[in-house]
Amino acid sequence: MVAMTEDPSTRTVGGFDRAGRTWVLALFGVGGVAVGAILPPLARWAAELPWVPFEGPIRLLGSFDDAWLVWGRPVLGLAAGLAFAAWVVVSSAVLEIGPGQIQVRRRGQVERVIERGTVAAVYPRGAKVVIETESGRKVLEDDVEGDKAAIRGAFVDQGYPWEGPLK
Known part of the structure; x- marks a missing residue:
């Protein structure tokens, strides 16, 4: 882990x-x-x-x-x-968003770690949160439950490039 x-x-x-x-x-x-x-x-x-x-x-x-x-x-x-x-x-995804990395947790265990340097874009697509690299590769496209404004705020507060509605 x-x-x-x-x-x-x-x-x-x-x-x-x-x-x-x-x-x-x-x-x-x-x-x-x-x-x-x-x-x-x-x-x-x-x-x-x-x-x-x-x-x-x-x-x-x-x-x-x-x-x-x-x-x-x-x-x-x-x-x-x-x-x-x-x-x-x-099975719902939980994201721990830090200044250097994002941890994707499921069932209490880390499923994936996304380093800050690989993140070129973060945006919503319906109920999903999508994280892409500079080359356009999706490193995460998953449903993230919770308040959409809080999810956006967590990414923006850590300096991740949020692309999408400002709500």
């Missing part, structure tokens, strides 16, 4: 804050419960349509209607939704 010197000017951006984690877990949890509850009735209905492909597997999904599955499907959907939400939260 590469260690960044403890520079007080280093700024950390990205990842989910507590409210964001709660929102993602709730959203995917509720979505999983909904899918678990409506999947068999929806599959039975879809299997009756003449133009729907994969009639056999769809009929199989529609047959999961035992008494224990009435409550079991939503519980399984909740578990799957929460597992997927946890994966989304832990």
